[in-house]
Amino acid sequence: MELLVFAIFAGLALASALTVVLHRDPVKSTLSLVVTLFSTGVLFVLLGAPFVGVLQVLVYTGAIVVLFLFVVMLLNLQREARRSEPGGSFQKVAAGAGALAFAAFAGIAVWRTSADAEAAELTEAFVGLRGFSEELFERFLLPFEIIGLLLLVAVIAAYVVARRPEPERRLPTPLEKATGEARIDPVGEEAP
Amino acid sequence: MSVPVAWYLVLAAAMFAVGTAGALTRRNGITIFLSIELMLNSANLTLVAYSRLLEDRTGQIVVLFVLAVAAAEAAVGLALFIALYRHRRTIDLDRVNLLRW
Numbered sequence: 260m261e262l263l264v265f266a267i268f269a270g271l272a273l274a275s276a277l278t279v280v281l282h283r284d285p286v287k288s289t290l291s292l293v294v295t296l297f298s299t300g301v302l303f304v305l306l307g308a309p310f311v312g313v314l315q316v317l318v319y320t321g322a323i324v325v326l327f328l329f330v331v332m333l334l335n336l337q338r339e340a341r342r343s344e345p346g347g348s349f350q351k352v353a354a355g356a357g358a359l360a361f362a363a364f365a366g367i368a369v370w371r372t373s374a375d376a377e378a379a380e381l382t383e384a385f386v387g388l389r390g391f392s393e394e395l396f397e398r399f400l401l402p403f404e405i406i407g408l409l410l411l412v413a414v415i416a417a418y419v420v421a422r423r424p425e426p427e428r429r430l431p432t433p434l435e436k437a438t439g440e441a442r443i444d445p446v447g448e449e450a451p
Numbered sequence: 452m453s454v455p456v457a458w459y460l461v462l463a464a465a466m467f468a469v470g471t472a473g474a475l476t477r478r479n480g481i482t483i484f485l486s487i488e489l490m491l492n493s494a495n496l497t498l499v500a501y502s503r504l505l506e507d508r509t510g511q512i513v514v515l516f517v518l519a520v521a522a523a524e525a526a527v528g529l530a531l532f533i534a535l536y537r538h539r540r541t542i543d544l545d546r547v548n549l550l551r552w
Contacts, residue, residue: 279482280470289481299496302462306456306499306502319492326525327484352475365461368497409519417530
């Protein structure tokens with residue numbers, strides 16, 4: 260039973276990971292990342308970490324991927340999606356690097372865990388949420404608070420970077436210099 | 452029958468390799484970003500697998516932190532792409548070479 264679930268979701272995760280990388284359309288890449296992350300969440304549950312699995316689905320597929328989708332659709336990348344990707348020797352080099360990474364990590368994994376090492380039976384104390392939160396809020400309290408601070412900083416930074424610059428303080432962009440016309444100004448307050 | 456933990460590690464390694472190849476070959480900024488998320492995700496899988504093998508919950512808690520850092524990274528990175536697109540009308544990273552060399 261466990262083997263069956265593992266086989267299904269491992270295959271799904273791998274296939275959708277390949278789709279993420281190979282598909283030309285960023286929207287479809289993002290959507291297949293949802294499948295990858297959800298399958299990984301299922302594998303977390305299989306590994307006796309149900310809470311982490313739930314968080315994976317909530318935070319990753321629920322929040323982060325939605326953010327990605329918003330940006331992809333906001334930017335309207337259809338033109339870029341149609342442009343061809345580089346082929347030839349560079350792709351071979353990258354594929355080689357990927358294969359090397361796979362060989363190295365898989366080799367180390369099997370070598371260090373002695374391939375058929377059986378993990379102990381799952382116990383209530385290990386799976387349960389009580390032990391998890393006790394450890395999180397006692398041993399890892401300070402990192403937890405720092406992570407909260409990091410998220411705050413990230414939100415502020417994202418706002419500052421992505422906001423539209425005020426017209427009078429805005430330098431002309433290279434594109435505007437080249438074409439000699441101002442672009443984005445739906446309000447129309449800015450002189451051309 | 453139960454699945455050996457090493458299989459999970461091999462799966463994570465395969466996903467990491469796919470992410471590496473994607474981050475190196477693609478030119479579309481969003482897709483490169485997605486590849487980096489794939490690599491983070493496979494690192495998470497490794498952490499949870501080892502936490503299962505060693506009966507130590509620390510790995511799961513580190514996954515929590517990785518999730519939060521990934522969220523922060525996604526927010527800032529996508530904001531950068533929006534700003535970049537506003538200036539250049541493209542997020543093709545081969546054509547964004549202002550800071551290169």
